[in-house]
Amino acid sequence: MAMVAKQGWKFITNPNTLVAKVYKARYFPNSSLFESHLGSNPSYAWRSIWKSRQVLMNGCRWRIGDGTKIKVMHEPWLKKEDGMWLPSPQEQ
Numbered sequence: 001m002a003m004v005a006k007q008g009w010k011f012i013t014n015p016n017t018l019v020a021k022v023y024k025a026r027y028f029p030n031s032s033l034f035e036s037h038l039g040s041n042p043s044y045a046w047r048s049i050w051k052s053r054q055v056l057m058n059g060c061r062w063r064i065g066d067g068t069k070i071k072v073m074h075e076p077w078l079k080k081e082d083g084m085w086l087p088s089p090q091e092q
Contacts, residue, residue, distance in 0.1 A: 005052035
């Protein structure tokens, strides 16, 4: 699973590669890898990468930088004690 997650990590860190552009156009054109859905009639490779997102979610850390690519209200930021992500947006 970690080997397949590495391909997903490459999609995130190198989005301008040809393979990343092809997968993004086909499977998650309007969202990020973490927000993507499995879709209808997915390839075996995409099903494997999509399933490996959980490995990335458990091991990834954000580096904010200039903040232009962070969707504060829609991406998971904090984990609860049981390991589940706190939902966003939070109620006031």
